[in-house]
Amino acid sequence: AQSVTQLDSQVPVFEEAPVELRCNYSSSVSVYLFWYVQYPNQGLQLLLKYLSGSTLVESINGFEAEFNKSQTSFHLRKPSVHISDTAEYFCAVSDGGGYQKVTFGTGTKLQVIP
Amino acid sequence: GAGVSQSPRYKVAKRGQDVALRCDPISGHVSLFWYQQALGQGPEFLTYFQNEAQLDKSGLPSDRFFAERPEGSVSTLKIQRTQQEDSAVYLCASSFSGSGTGELFFGEGSRLTVL
Known part of the structure; x- marks a missing residue:
């Protein structure tokens, strides 16, 4: 069975500072990895995903995540956060099997402080 | 609209409803x-669901939960004899394909409160 661990439930960070949101996964087969973001009063939306190929993937708003198979991690990073990045971030895994059963972590609330 | 739509956004039910x-x-x-x-x-x-076929219902917590998608589009999640532990946000998501590589598009959710 697949699972996702997000150790940090809340991460406060000052505006323009760097941030890393940690994600570790467990799966017995090859995986697809995702980060979803939920802005206040909105539904979850895909931020970025790793399917295959380059282990470093990027989003359009400056976030990046690196797939590390040996450490079973998929940490999310941004070199300089903005107030508008305040949201809850969910790491998720799919085993890439017959269909897309996506398993989510418990989420990390990123609070950007002005 | 073009997104996933869920209704009601908020539902308060008495236990047993x-x-x-x-x-x-x-x-x-x-x-x-x-x-x-x-x-x-x-x-x-x-x-x-893939179209109208319910291919996996392994996550339904009890036989009080039932879901259907009879024509392969709109879906309904029914909870019978609601209990307090059913209080949660119920999220619906759709995807163009079922291959495991596609993006899930989520609705804003239905928040259920059972009193």
């Missing part, structure tokens, strides 16, 4: 998922 939650996915999306999100938790998988 039956509730029905509706999901209208993005037109043309083959796959439809229901998730349950309790307070402070991540979304937990409930069930999956």
Whole structure:
């Protein structure tokens, strides 16, 4: 069975500072990895995903995540956060099997402080 | 609209009542998922449809939960004899394909409070 661990439930960070949101996964087969973001009063939306190929993937708003198979991690990073990045971030895994059963972590609330 | 639509957005039920939650996915999306999100938790998988076929219902917590998608578009999640532990946000998501590589598009959820 697949699972996702997000150790940090809340991460406060000052505006323009760097941030890393940690994600570790467990799966017995090859995986697809995702980060979803939920802005206040909105539904979850895909931020970025790793399917295959380059282990470093990027989003359009400056976030990046690196797939590390040996450490079973998929940490999310941004070199300089903005107030508008305040949201809850969910790491998720799919085993890439017959269909897309996506398993989510418990989420990390990123609070950007002005 | 072009997104996934869920209704009602908020539902308050007395313990023992039956509730029905509706999901209208993005037109043309083959796959439809229901998730349950309790307070402070991540979304937990409930069930999956590919068109009208319910291919996985392993996440449904009890036989009081029932989901259908009779014509392969709109889906309804029904909870019978609601209990307090059913209080949660119920999320619906759709995807163009079922291959595991596609993006899930989520609705804003239906928040159920059972008194």
